[in-house]
Amino acid sequence: MTTQPEISFAKIDVPKKGTVILLSSEDGLSATARRCDPAGVLDNAFRVAGFEGKSGTSAEILTPQGADCDRIVVLGLGKSTALTEHSWLKLGGVAFSHARKSVEISIILDAAGVDAGASEAASVASGILLRAYAFTKYKTKKDEEDTAEDRKPPHFTILCADPTKTRKAFAEVQGVVDGVLLARDLVNEPANILGPVEFADHASALESLGVKVEILTDKDMKKLGMGALLGVAQGSPRPARMAVMSWNGGKAEEKPIAFIGKGVVFDTGGNSIKSASGMEDMKGDMGGAAAVTGLMHALAARKAKANVVGIIACVENSVDGHAQRPGDIVTSMSGQTIEVLNTDAEGRLILADALWYCNQRFEPKLMIDLATLTGAVMVALGQHHAGLFSNDDELATRLLTAGLATQEKLWRMPLGAEYDKLIDSKNADMKNIGGRYGGSITAAQFLQRFVKDTPWAHLDIAGTAMGSPSSEFNQSWGSGFGVRLLDRLVRDNYET
């Protein structure tokens, strides 16, 4: 991670140095913003630039001689009535991008007709930190654009109506930001550094936040009968691990909600080997496990009032003389047998055992799994929605709502008996691939065979966890998709 900007909050006033960022709605600037421009040059600059306060636009001036600050950047907010939480998050990201080489940046958080409170200011701060993230730990020489070694991290002062209240609001969301950044770091990390054991160590590190963490080794999983998961792991010299993270912030007697993540640290495809082009992206095949780990970080850091279990199944899908073969039949922990017709459909195999284990051990109120499960979900939805599959309409609706609020968007896809039939096998209870069509659906049907009647949702995040289009507040290959979404789901529905 790069050096993160420093952020502080102060009362609205006219800044005396550095870069000043002002906001303009389509109704114009606030009175305080006007006071930053005693020479009255902004209107002219707006006219020349054709700036009208529209969302996503900006205007910039270097201040005339004698002014206190160096530079004024005005960011358009659009219609003051159309602002959402997401607008403020984006605004923070855009503000960071305009800071460039400045060290002192002040943002005056008001505009004509706009009433930005503590939560809006906290969202701006989150946007700054999310945008500032870059995965540069392996660059020994800094790019010109990058900060020089001796450059101080930029310092943002957010000038807002109620700094005290804002500091409190920000302390809450800061944990969520840290969770997103942790997830991004894990996804970006190459597989030679991040194996299953190392991944489990990252989970264990959450103990410092009060998360209870238990690590199951390959031997433990063998005793539990997790033949589906271990079949995937057997082609790699690096042993599998499962991390079970518990955050008990709710009532003692209350059943937990559970999140389960696919943690394939690298997916070669196994004997059904993938083609070389783009295979490097498969270092991100643990995006589900990264999101679950980032989520547990977020929930613990903000002391969520809920009982939550996070389980990550970490394996490497590699290929050597011990690797499983197409046609092998494995016995899952549930007792159901699986004919492995394609060793590249490995995510469902490890999740089968993780879901079963989770359900049996915790009897959770609900289970949500996240997995970079199928290329087919990208064919269906592109990279702007993750696929949502669920056996429970209420849970699905809650997830869709959280998706809209955080703009980590989901699109519900079908499940049904006709699809389920497609994975029946002649030689075992089921096979691990369906036919040519509906690849994301047959994958979800497979998972459903391991959840019984527990309310469950499956998020196929193959298109959104990595390599998705960059945004105002994400420039990183690993996006951390799922952390803000599920934090929101918990916050809005499952806290006491």
Ligand code: BES
């Ligand atoms: N990890 C892949 C899915 C994937 C592909 C994620 C591209 C992100 C980007 C998964 O394990 C896989 O290989 N799925 C196969 C399933 C097929 C063999 C039925 C796929 O999608 O081709």
Ligand code: MN
């Ligand atoms: Mn695969």
Ligand code: ZN
């Ligand atoms: Zn995979």
